[in-house]
Amino acid sequence: xxxxxxxxxxxxxxxxxxxxxxxxxxxxxxxxxxxxxxxxxxxxxxxxxxxxxxxxxxxxxxxxxxxxxxxxxxxxxxxxxxxxxxxxxxxxxxxxxxxxxxxxxxxxxxxxxxxxxxxxxxxxxxxxxxxxxxxxxxxxxxxxxxxxxxxxxxxxxxxxxxxxxxxxxxxxxxxxxxxxxxxxxxxxxxxxxxxxxxxxxxxxxxxxxxxxxxxxxxxxxxxxxxxxxxxxxxxxxxxxxxxxxxxxxxxxxxxxxxxxxxxxxxxxxxxxxxxxxxxxxxxxxxxxxxxxxxxxxxxxxxxxxxxxxxxxxxxxxxxx
Amino acid sequence: xxxxxxxxxxxxxxxxxxxxxxxxxxxxxxxxxxxxxxxxxxxxxxxxxxxxxxxxxxxxxxxxxxxxxxxxxxxxxxxxxxxxxxxxxxxxxxxxxxxxxxxxxxxxxxxxxxxxxxxxxxxxxxxxxxxxxxxxxxxxxxxxxxxxxxxxxxxxxxxxxxxxxxxxxxxxxxxxxxxxxxxxxxxxxxxxxxxxxxxxxxxxxxxxxxxxxxxxxxxxxxxxxxxxxxxxxxxxxxxxxxxxxxxxxxxxxxxxxxxxxxxxxxxxxxxxxxxxxxxxxxxxxxxxxxxxxxxxxxxxxxxxxxxxxxxxxxxxxxxx
Numbered sequence: 001x002x003x004x005x006x007x008x009x010x011x012x013x014x015x016x017x018x019x020x021x022x023x024x025x026x027x028x029x030x031x032x033x034x035x036x037x038x039x040x041x042x043x044x045x046x047x048x049x050x051x052x053x054x055x056x057x058x059x060x061x062x063x064x065x066x067x068x069x070x071x072x073x074x075x076x077x078x079x080x081x082x083x084x085x086x087x088x089x090x091x092x093x094x095x096x097x098x099x100x101x102x103x104x105x106x107x108x109x110x111x112x113x114x115x116x117x118x119x120x121x122x123x124x125x126x127x128x129x130x131x132x133x134x135x136x137x138x139x140x141x142x143x144x145x146x147x148x149x150x151x152x153x154x155x156x157x158x159x160x161x162x163x164x165x166x167x168x169x170x171x172x173x174x175x176x177x178x179x180x181x182x183x184x185x186x187x188x189x190x191x192x193x194x195x196x197x198x199x200x201x202x203x204x205x206x207x208x209x210x211x212x213x214x215x216x217x218x219x220x221x222x223x224x225x226x227x228x229x230x231x232x233x234x235x236x237x238x239x240x241x242x243x244x245x246x247x248x249x250x251x252x253x254x255x256x257x258x259x260x261x262x263x264x265x266x267x268x269x270x271x272x273x274x275x276x277x278x279x280x281x282x283x284x285x286x287x288x289x290x291x292x293x294x295x296x297x298x299x300x301x302x303x304x305x306x307x308x309x310x311x312x313x314x315x316x317x318x319x320x
Numbered sequence: 321x322x323x324x325x326x327x328x329x330x331x332x333x334x335x336x337x338x339x340x341x342x343x344x345x346x347x348x349x350x351x352x353x354x355x356x357x358x359x360x361x362x363x364x365x366x367x368x369x370x371x372x373x374x375x376x377x378x379x380x381x382x383x384x385x386x387x388x389x390x391x392x393x394x395x396x397x398x399x400x401x402x403x404x405x406x407x408x409x410x411x412x413x414x415x416x417x418x419x420x421x422x423x424x425x426x427x428x429x430x431x432x433x434x435x436x437x438x439x440x441x442x443x444x445x446x447x448x449x450x451x452x453x454x455x456x457x458x459x460x461x462x463x464x465x466x467x468x469x470x471x472x473x474x475x476x477x478x479x480x481x482x483x484x485x486x487x488x489x490x491x492x493x494x495x496x497x498x499x500x501x502x503x504x505x506x507x508x509x510x511x512x513x514x515x516x517x518x519x520x521x522x523x524x525x526x527x528x529x530x531x532x533x534x535x536x537x538x539x540x541x542x543x544x545x546x547x548x549x550x551x552x553x554x555x556x557x558x559x560x561x562x563x564x565x566x567x568x569x570x571x572x573x574x575x576x577x578x579x580x581x582x583x584x585x586x587x588x589x590x591x592x593x594x595x596x597x598x599x600x601x602x603x604x605x606x607x608x609x610x611x612x613x614x615x616x617x618x619x620x621x622x623x624x625x626x627x628x629x630x631x632x633x634x635x636x637x638x639x640x
Contacts, residue, residue, distance in 0.1 A: 036421070036422035036423045036425075036426060036461055037423055038423065065447070065448070070420050070447035070448075071420055071421040071423075071447070100390050100391055101356070101391040101614050101615065101616075102356035102614075102615035102616050103356045103357055103358065103391075103614070103615070105356075106356060124616070125447070127385070127390035127391070127445070127478050128385070128390075128478065128593055128595055128596075128617050129477065129478075129593065130616055130617070131618075133618070134616045134617060134618050135616065137615065137616055137618065138615070138616035141356055141615065141616075157449065158447050158448065158449075160480050273448055273449065275448055276448075294421050294422075294423070295421065295422035295423070295457065295458070295461065296421075296422050296444070296450055296454045296455065296457055296458035296461075297448050297450070297454060298451075298453070298454050298457065
């Protein structure tokens with residue numbers, strides 16, 4: 001499996017747990033669950049995945065950062081992997097398997113493979129900051145146990161780990177490594193091409209490079225990225241697929257025009273983090289309920305939500 | 321419970337799991353565990369705690385960063401909390417309860433309280449970078465459910481979260497908040513006093529301030545810190561208690577002299593992280609076995625281990 005084109009990352013919407021009612025008026029009330037308790041909203045989740053299938057995305061990324069993987073239990077993650085593969089109807093599914101300990105990563109790998117994932121996505125999550133050699137050891141251990149392709153997930157903001165290009169090159173040689181989800185590239189074409197060329201000095205063409213940071217997707221795809229690992233595509237897959245197809249056909253005018261429609265949204269991503277913004281987008285579109293983020297992470301306040309609504313109006317996604 | 325004096329954080333030593341033997345020659349071999357599998361070395365752990373009790377530390381910090389809490393399962397953490405309280409023989413135990421989700425933090429709080437902890441230690445661990453308001457919400461939720469005192473754990477290196485002094489002030493007003501484990505202070509006396517004064521503009525004297533960053537302990541205690549939350553004290557409690565008693569008695573010459581003996585070790589902390597260095601110290605002293613860190617984190621290589629041995633010789637802890 002070679003991951004190219006648009007890989008859309010659905011949110012994993014949560015629903016706050018409300019206190020259980022006592023069975024009869026004589027039963028003592030059960031302990032009220034904490035305000036931090038939640039369950040996965042499986043119905044809303046399947047709806048999000050079906051929307052991606054309808055929009056003909058090239059692959060689906062379950063349990064990415066946007067999919068709240070870091071906050072869910074092993075059984076919740078295994079269930080999401082199963083639900084995604086079922087609802088994907090043959091569209092390849094790559095499942096996030098990252099965890100702080102290699103022991104837990106391998107458990108998530110086993111669950112993802114059992115669920116029928118077409119690949120796994122692995123970031124070097126860290127609590128103690130990892131050395132380059134420790135991160136290599138993680139990928140080496142996991143690659144030795146995998147029977148599906150591996151996508152390397154490079155996200156210094158969430159993991160606190162910075163890959164050197166030399167490390168990317170070493171990991172790319174491991175068996176089964178098929179793609180790297182790279183951080184945002186510069187938006188200027190020359191600088192984006194130079195960034196890609198630096199990767200290619202270390203990483204062979206057998207391994208695809210996929211851009212992340214949705215605001216730099218057009219620049220990334222037009223300057224040689226093979227794929228776009230997209231947060232926004234989790235909620236607006238048609239618009240993102242139109243951008244992807246235009247860019248991969250070399251139509252830079254159309255690709256940049258679609259990206260420019262979402263410029264106010266990219267600014268909100270930078271201010272609030274893409275997860276909080278895309279969650280608000282999904283709420284505005286009626287795809288998920290409120291309170292869907294895992295505490296301590298919280299949704300945008302009223303001011304932020306109004307800014308998201310205005311950004312969607314500016315993009316023509318909702319009527320003003 | 322007011323945490324003052326020396327709080328020593330023991331390592332949680334792990335032992336790699338070796339493949340299980342089949343029961344009889346006819347039984348098919350069980351699946352070999354991965355090289356990343358481990359169990360807690362409970363015997364070695366209890367030995368470390370007893371060493372702290374013998375050295376008359378003022379409190380014991382179980383499951384701090386040095387205690388590998390971030391890599392352990394809920395049941396392993398609950399068991400460590402129980403073992404610590406049992407072995408502490410009345411010395412107050414503060415138990416680390418941090419986790420990425422508030423839901424998991426509350427589960428660890430319940431386990432720590434059930435085990436008999438005298439307090440809990442809570443850091444704003446983050447995957448999605450938290451806002452100041454989200455971090456406050458975490459402490460607010462936990463404080464509302466606590467029945468033992470809470471120590472705020474400020475460690476930007478591992479958590480990726482930076483507290484403002486305003487946030488420290490707001491959290492310090494929450495019910496049950498008793499102490500703040502602050503990052504290293506400057507080693508120059510004037511700068512250390514200025515740092516402490518800034519905290520005290522926001523945090524009342526009811527809440528103790530404990531220095532971390534062992535190399536700045538003497539400076540911190542001499543300039544007004546009430547406590548030292550110490551990694552090194554987990555393996556060398558007598559030396560650290562001597563430093564603490566001297567500093568709290570105002571004997572800056574003795575305190576600085578003890579700290580200076582360990583200068584080569586503080587340098588190794590900065591290069592390799594205190595966890596890897598203190599683990600090597602514990603191995604050199606024969607307190608734990610090898611391979612005791614949770615993958616992907618690994619122990620020091622041969623060069624690093626030799627440097628640790630030389631630092632211990634320089635400190636007079638082992639013979640050269």
